[in-house]
Amino acid sequence: MRKRLVAAVAVAALTAVAACSPASEPGSDGEQVLRYAPAMFPVSLDTHKYAGEEAVQTAIQQIMEPLVRVEDGKIVPVLATAWENPDPNTWVFKLRSGVKFSDGTPFTAKDVVASYERHKKLDGPLVPLYSTVTSFAATDDQTVTVKTSKPLGTLLSSLTLLFIGPAAKVDSDGFFNQPIGTGPFTVTSFKPDEKLELAANPSYWDGTPKLGKLEFVNIPEVAGRITGLQNGEVDVLTQIPPDQVGSVKGSEAITYSTTPSWTYYFNWFNSNRKPFNDKRVRQAMWHGLNLEGTVKDLFGDLASVAQAPLAQGVIGAPKLSPYKYDPAKAKQLLAEAGYPNGLTTSMQWPLEGGPNIRALAQAMISDWAKIGVTVKPLEKERAQWLEDFGKLNWDMNLQTNVTGTGDADYTLARLYVCSAKRNGYCNPALDKLLLDARSSVDQAARPGLYQQAGQILWDDAVGIFPAELASNAAVRSGVQGFVMPPSGRPLFTKVTVSEG
Known part of the structure; x- marks a missing residue:
């Protein structure tokens, strides 16, 4: 330590x-x-280049704004005040009138389009979220029209991470050294x-x-x-x-609090490799873990055993029954899969890759030893871990993840469709559910599709989902109005501070 x-x-x-x-x-x-x-x-501060970085998003949202954001599990207006679908492949956004950038320049639809185009040009990690967008245009100064090749029900949640700068400056050299926003x-x-x-x-x-x-x-x-x-x-x-x-x-002098978050732990199996190409082995590994005891011991009120392959506060998150701790069943499944005497494998995780990650890994490895599975621990420096993770050079991989947009699609369709090639798992039936959910502009229909998709991922034990994490914060007594949102990205607009 x-x-x-x-x-x-x-x-x-x-x-x-x-x-x-x-x-x-x-x-x-x-x-x-x-x-x-x-x-x-x-x-x-370049939010378009580093769109997936939580620290960059936290900073830039104090300066620049998106069209919409997520609050209390719902999409709410920011720079857009209203939106509609005149047809399934079209979105029309009406913009807030009278808004100016901090340099006095009026905010118009051209600024939204220019920011989108720069984000797309840089080809950052979130660009695939817009893969079916065919045009992104300023219909007039107060209207943005988005056309898609097929219905895109996730457009609203994706736009929560597109921050808007002035069209005349946003793509100029050095702009993000001291960015201008609304x-x-x-x-x-x-x-x-x-x-x-x-x-x-x-x-x-x-x-x-x-x-x-x-x-x-x-x-x-x-x-x-x-x-x-x-x-x-x-x-x-x-x-x-x-x-x-x-x-x-x-x-x-300090107030401490916890709140729900969109962050969770997962341990993926590499389904391209034996023995994890057999779902009975994957299920056995999950039944072999006393997650309820481990999560309580290591995290206290900062985590709970996960009920889905993502956190419960996410829009569209399914709610599933955790696997029961059952060493006898784990051994039976291993024997059925041809491993009556257990097996030897390995698990990698990034150094300091999440709260108590090493202790969590050690607890899991200890539980697996009791069902005859020997797991070699591979704690890696982040650069090496990233390289091996991308190349699928691992048996099992433990890490945290956050659903950046607060929408289930960001995690499920981005990571588990066959074309993602993230962990060797491919299921055409799952693909159809996830892509149908992405395509649906009927927001009320999407959760049912994610419930079915989540159950497939759960039953096939594509990975083990040990815990969803809470966010926590500590503030001096003079601070009022601070709220830690589930995204982990606090906004300080309404915060005040007095002498403590």
């Missing part, structure tokens, strides 16, 4: 923060200042791996934020972030590891 190896780094990281006035005190002119130390700091804050300064300084946008269409300044501070080690919170140099922390919760819980 490396808990105490972080002291020097933590102290060094806090030195720069400590030079500032305490976070819970107002700025020199009485304005409200809030400092946030995220678990991961954005490598860039959002609640503007960029004062951005230093990669160090600090992001934001100021309230006084002309924000939804009302000027109470915070005069918002700072994202990079403190790489969790011990340093917690010390900063305790000392009042930081106002807000998120993603606190389970074994560190005690450091912030119970303090009079």
Whole structure:
């Protein structure tokens, strides 16, 4: 364990923060200042290039906005106020009137189209979500019309991650060093791996934020972030590891809370390789795990045993019955599959790839030993793990995942259709269900299709889904209005801070 190896780094990281006035005190002119130390700091503000990066999305949503977002499991208006399907292959969006970018430029449909085109040109990880889009056009200044080659019921959820910049500037060199948006804050300064300084946008269409300044501070080690919170140099922390919760819980000056999230653990089998090309072996491995006990011991109230191949808070998430812990049945299934004396295999996971990931892996390996399955642990540096993961150079793979758009399609159709080639599993019947769900513009019909698809993935034990994770946050007592959404990407528009 490396808990105490972080002291020097933590102290060094806090030195720069400590030079500032305490976070819970107002700025020199009485304005409200809030400092946030995220678990991961954005490598860039280029949301179109790094569209899949949670840290980039968290930062950019303070500055730029999408047409719609997910709130309480529903799609709600942001820069679009209404939308309709005049026919199954057409979406028409009406835009919010009177909105201006922070530089005073009026917001129009051309800005939406230009941002989409730049995102598409960069060919980032979310571009496949728009694979059936044939045209994305500004019908007039207040209308965007999207045409698709076949119905695309997931367009709304995909658009929650398309952030809009001014058409005349969004594709210019250096724009994302200090991006301009319609959002609640503007960029004062951005230093990669160090600090992001934001100021309230006084002309924000939804009302000027109470915070005069918002700072994202990079403190790489969790011990340093917690010390900063305790000392009042930081106002807000998120993603606190389970074994560190005690450091912030119970303090009079700190409020700790947990909320549901779209993040979950999965352990995939490589179905291209023996013995995992036999679903009886995959099912045996799942029945061999005491997940209820393991999840409770390792995560406490920060996780629960998963009820689907994704988290329950996601739009369209199925609800399924967890596999029962049954070592006798596990041994019986192994024997039926031709492994009466057990077997030997391996499991890889990325170093620091999720809360308590090593302890979770060790607990699973210990349970499997009891049914005669010997598993070699392969903890890998992230770069090596990514390379091997992409090449399917593994037997089993353990990691976390987050459903970025909050829609089941983002996880299920992106990862489990045959053409994805992610884990060696292919089922044409599953493909049909997932693609039918993606195509349906009847949002009420989609959950039923995902329920059927989830049951197939569950019964075939394509992977083991040990737990869905809760989000947590700790804030100084002077902070009001902070909400940790299930996406893990907090928005600070309505947050206030007073002397603590």
